[in-house]
Amino acid sequence: MTRSCKRDLAAAGVAVLLVAAAVLVGHHIQRTAGTLFVDWPPLMADWDPHWGPGTPAAALVAAAVVGYGPVLAARLSWRALLPAAWLAAMAWTWSLALIDGWRDGVVARLDNRHEYLAAIDRFDDIPAALSGFTGHILIDSPDNWPTHVAGHPPGATLTFVLLDRIGLSGAGWAGAFCITVGASACVAVLVAVRALCGGTQARRAAPFLVLAPAAVWMGTSADAYFAAVAAWAVALFALAVVGRSRWWAAAGGVLFGLAVNLSYGLTLLAVIGAGVLLLGRRGVLRRPSLLLFLLAGIAVVPLVFTLAGFHWWEAYHLLVDRYHQGAGGVRPYGYWVWANLACAVLAVGLATVAGLRRAGAALIERPRNALGEPEPGGASGRWARLAVLVGFALLAILIADLSGMSKAETERIWLPFLLWLLPACAFLPRARAWLTAQAVLALLVNHLLLTSW
Numbered sequence: 001m002t003r004s005c006k007r008d009l010a011a012a013g014v015a016v017l018l019v020a021a022a023v024l025v026g027h028h029i030q031r032t033a034g035t036l037f038v039d040w041p042p043l044m045a046d047w048d049p050h051w052g053p054g055t056p057a058a059a060l061v062a063a064a065v066v067g068y069g070p071v072l073a074a075r076l077s078w079r080a081l082l083p084a085a086w087l088a089a090m091a092w093t094w095s096l097a098l099i100d101g102w103r104d105g106v107v108a109r110l111d112n113r114h115e116y117l118a119a120i121d122r123f124d125d126i127p128a129a130l131s132g133f134t135g136h137i138l139i140d141s142p143d144n145w146p147t148h149v150a151g152h153p154p155g156a157t158l159t160f161v162l163l164d165r166i167g168l169s170g171a172g173w174a175g176a177f178c179i180t181v182g183a184s185a186c187v188a189v190l191v192a193v194r195a196l197c198g199g200t201q202a203r204r205a206a207p208f209l210v211l212a213p214a215a216v217w218m219g220t221s222a223d224a225y226f227a228a229v230a231a232w233a234v235a236l237f238a239l240a241v242v243g244r245s246r247w248w249a250a251a252g253g254v255l256f257g258l259a260v261n262l263s264y265g266l267t268l269l270a271v272i273g274a275g276v277l278l279l280g281r282r283g284v285l286r287r288p289s290l291l292l293f294l295l296a297g298i299a300v301v302p303l304v305f306t307l308a309g310f311h312w313w314e315a316y317h318l319l320v321d322r323y324h325q326g327a328g329g330v331r332p333y334g335y336w337v338w339a340n341l342a343c344a345v346l347a348v349g350l351a352t353v354a355g356l357r358r359a360g361a362a363l364i365e366r367p368r369n370a371l372g373e374p375e376p377g378g379a380s381g382r383w384a385r386l387a388v389l390v391g392f393a394l395l396a397i398l399i400a401d402l403s404g405m406s407k408a409e410t411e412r413i414w415l416p417f418l419l420w421l422l423p424a425c426a427f428l429p430r431a432r433a434w435l436t437a438q439a440v441l442a443l444l445v446n447h448l449l450l451t452s453w
Contacts (some may be wrong), residue, residue: 008354015345015353022342029335037327040449042339044409048450054098061091062439069207070431081206082187088210089183097219099446109220111171114147116157116222123161130154131309137318139325150322154310155261156222175220182224185419186210188231192238193423196279196389198382201426208425211435213442214347216451217412230259230269230416237273241280246293253297261301264316268396272420275392279385328407336407343411348421349441351434355424359387386423393420412453
């Protein structure tokens with residue numbers, strides 16, 4: 001075993017110790033003080049060993065991706081690889097969700113009093129609902145919104161209102177929408193990695209994006225949908241700076257504007273966008289109007305909501321107050337500031353931790369290559385650029401963590417950022433061994449715990 005492989009295993013071992021500490025300390029705090037408000041710290045879950053109709057399907061998908069994923073990712077044409085990755089990611093997410101059964105694994109996730117669907121009837125008059133949205137955010141306000149509705153801009157709830165209006169009503173359709181759209185996030189990440197870093201890097205990352213343990217929480221969660229919108233915003237901007245296309249920049253901007261009206265926390269998507277801008281700065285310098293088109297695109301969705309009477313900044317400040325009125329004001333920062341990272345480990349897997357170690361080493365060893373153009377034959381530069389991209393995603397996560405507005409449930413809430421750490425797995429040799437570790441982790445979590453939110 002090489003020295004690098006030993007260091008990979010050491011990094012993974014440290015991550016295991018972090019998770020173990022979060023479990024042991026968390027259970028002690030919850031048992032003695034009851035201030036964590038999660039039943040199986042650090043995850044929002046219950047201990048419930050079980051199996052279901054998705055069990056054999058999940059095992060088959062995992063075996064297929066481990067056995068054939070790396071080879072197919074290397075050999076398929078790019079146009080074939082993208083839909084194949086999307087379909088495989090959907091199969092993985094659906095099979096994991098169905099381990100809990102159709103009712104508990106798909107429908108019940110979005111069919112409860114805290115979720116967006118509980119407020120659909122209050123959007124019969126959409127303009128009136130938007131203009132009066134902020135008046136129902138605080139817990140002590142009249143007819144306060146359900147937890148998730150109050151915790152997000154109205155774009156999130158409005159999505160499900162529009163699904164209902166076109167005939168796709170109910171939690172079943174909502175769940176299918178979240179899984180289908182959410183699975184496309186892996187394609188968006190691949191597109192961005194190929195544009196900014198190179199085809200080899202994207203192809204090596206593909207099986208890990210498909211078989212991500214994060215799929216446990218992407219099926220079924222509205223945050224999977226948010227993650228996909230955010231990922232495509234970044235991907236389109238990446239295509240814009242590489243191809244110097246104004247319209248790709250405008251389209252990416254529109255999706256970014258939509259993202260921040262789906263979740264307040266997605267303003268941190270700007271951190272990953274800054275990484276894309278840094279890596280593609282030469283394209284922007286050659287065509288500065290790209291930034292104007294990006295900014296114009298970003299303004300579209302917020303302007304529509306503002307004209308409809310929704311004021312983002314006012315709503316955000318009210319959300320902060322509501323956050324501290326509820327469990328967020330009680331949960332101890334001193335525990336969650338590091339236990340959140342244990343949640344992240346469970347969502348991205350030990351392979352990603354090892355990949356991040358290698359990414360850090362690539363930046364230390366080749367710092368000048370990181371910001372160079374990915375010229376043909378410049379392999380070291382391409383790898384260093386990938387390290388920069390995942391590094392900016394990690395920075396966004398650390399900012400969210402330190403903010404104090406992310407205490408618990410980060411295995412789900414951070415999905416839009418966690419997905420951008422997965423390409424770090426492209427650095428790893430012995431892909432099948434690490435893919436097996438990813439699959440085993442996801443299967444253990446989904447079979448031993450009943451996740452909830």
